[in-house]
Amino acid sequence: MSKLENHLFLRKKLALEVILDRAKNNPGQRIFHFSPRAFWDHSPLFDDLHDIKAALKRLSKETEENITVEFEEIKKRDESIATFETYIETTIIVRAEDVAILHQYALGLNQEETVNFILYRDGRLVRKDDQGGSCYRMHSTGYRLDLLIFLAEEGVYITTEILAKKYDKSKTDIRKAINATRTGVAKTFNVSKKGFIESNKAEGLGYRIMNVKVKD
Secondary structure (H helix, E strand, O other), X not given: OOHHHHHHXXXXXXXXXXXXXXXXXXXXXXXXXXXXXXXXXXXXOOOOHHHHHHHHHHHHXXXXXXXXXXXXXXXXXXXXXXXXXXXXXXXEEEEHHHHHHHHHHHHOOOOOOOOOEEEEOOOEEEEOOEEEEEXXXXXXXXXXXXXXXXXXXXXXXXXXXXXXXXXXXXXXXXXXHHHHHHHHHHHHHOOOHHHHEEEEOOOOOEEEEOOXXXXX
C-alpha cells in the first residue's frame, strides 16, 4: 500500500470513528450534524475540507447500501469585520439509518491495521513493526512519561482521580498531560488522538492504553 493509499484508508477509518462516537454518545438521535472541526480535532491527518469529503464519499461507496452523506453549505457574513466579509459554513449531515449501516460496516472491516507500539523507558515510542522509522520522544525525567508507562503496563482503565493522586497533580493537569501525549503521538504516527490513549468519560472509567509493550 502506497503512502497516499494508506492515508486514504486511515482517513476513511478516522471519519468512521467520528460518526460512530457521536452516535454512541447520543442514542435515539435521528439526524447528526457535524462541523468540519469535529474531524480536524479528531486527527491531524485531515488537512482540509477536501480530505473530509473524500473520506466520507469513500465510505459511502464502500457500504453495500451506499449511504447518503449530505454537505450543507450556507453563505454567511462575518459582522465582526467592518467590511462584513462573507464566508461559507459547511455542515455535514448523517442520518440515523445510515449510522446503523456504518456500524455494521465497521464490524466487518477486518482490514483494519492493529497499531502496536514499543515504549522505551528512556522516552522513545516507536511502532513495533517499524522501529527504524518515526519516533515520538518524551523527557525521561518527566511525569508524563511515567504516566504513559503506568497506563501501558496496567492495560486497564484507570480513573483520573487515581492518576491525580498517584502523581500529586490536579485532574486538570492529568487531562492536559494526556492530551499533549495524544496530540504528539497522532502527529508523529498519523493515528487517532483517542485511539492511542482510550478514554471512557460516559461511564467515568478514566483512561487506558492497549497494545503497547514497555521495554528498558
